[in-house]
Amino acid sequence: MGAHLVRRYWGEPEPDPLTMPTSPIGEQFQERGVMVATAEQMDMANLPLAQRDYCAHHLIKFMKCKRDMWPNILACTDERHEWEYCQHLDYVQRMKQYERERRLLVRQARKEQNGSRVTSVRFLLSEWRNKSFNYFIIKISLMVMPIFCVFFFFFFFVVCAIVASFIS
Structure with missing residues (x-):
C-alpha cells in the first residue's frame, strides 16, 4: 500500500496508462484477447460503454442468464464466475504490462544517468579503496x-x- 506514493516521492518515472505500450517489446508482451462480442451484440444487450471490453461476451451470457432465471438469479453463478475471472485476468495482464513499462522507464533513466555519474562512481571507488x-x-x-x-x-x-x- 502506498508504493506508488514512494515512487513519486523518489521521482521514478511512471508510464502513462493512456499511451501504453510505449516500447515495441511491450506490444509483444501482452497478447490482448480477441473481441468475441460484436458491437451489434453489445448494443442489443444494452451494455454500458464502461463494460464493453474483452470480457463482454461473458457479461452478455451472465445478463441473459439473469434475465432467463429471474426469480432464481443464484442459478447464474457459473456465468458470473466466468465473467469475473475474465475481468481478473485482464486486470492482472494490464498490471503486469504497467509494471513492465515502469521498469523499462526506470532502466532507461538509470542508463541516461550513468553517463553523468562516472565521476561520482570513481569518487566512491576511491573512498571504498581507502579501507x-x-x-x-x-x-x-x-x-x-x-x-x-x-x-x-x-x-x-x-x-x-x-x-x-x-x-x-
Whole structure:
C-alpha cells in the first residue's frame, strides 16, 4: 500500500496508462484477447460503454442468464464466475504490462544517468579503496559506544535517584 506514493516521492518515472505500450517489446508482451462480442451484440444487450471490453461476451451470457432465471438469479453463478475471472485476468495482464513499462522507464533513466555519474562512481571507488579510513571510523565507533552507554546509564540512575528523593 502506498508504493506508488514512494515512487513519486523518489521521482521514478511512471508510464502513462493512456499511451501504453510505449516500447515495441511491450506490444509483444501482452497478447490482448480477441473481441468475441460484436458491437451489434453489445448494443442489443444494452451494455454500458464502461463494460464493453474483452470480457463482454461473458457479461452478455451472465445478463441473459439473469434475465432467463429471474426469480432464481443464484442459478447464474457459473456465468458470473466466468465473467469475473475474465475481468481478473485482464486486470492482472494490464498490471503486469504497467509494471513492465515502469521498469523499462526506470532502466532507461538509470542508463541516461550513468553517463553523468562516472565521476561520482570513481569518487566512491576511491573512498571504498581507502579501507584504512573506514577501519578507523569503525574502531572509533566501537570505542565510543561503550562510553556512551555507561554515561547514559549513569545519567539515568542519577535522574531516577533525584526523582525518588522528591517523591519520598
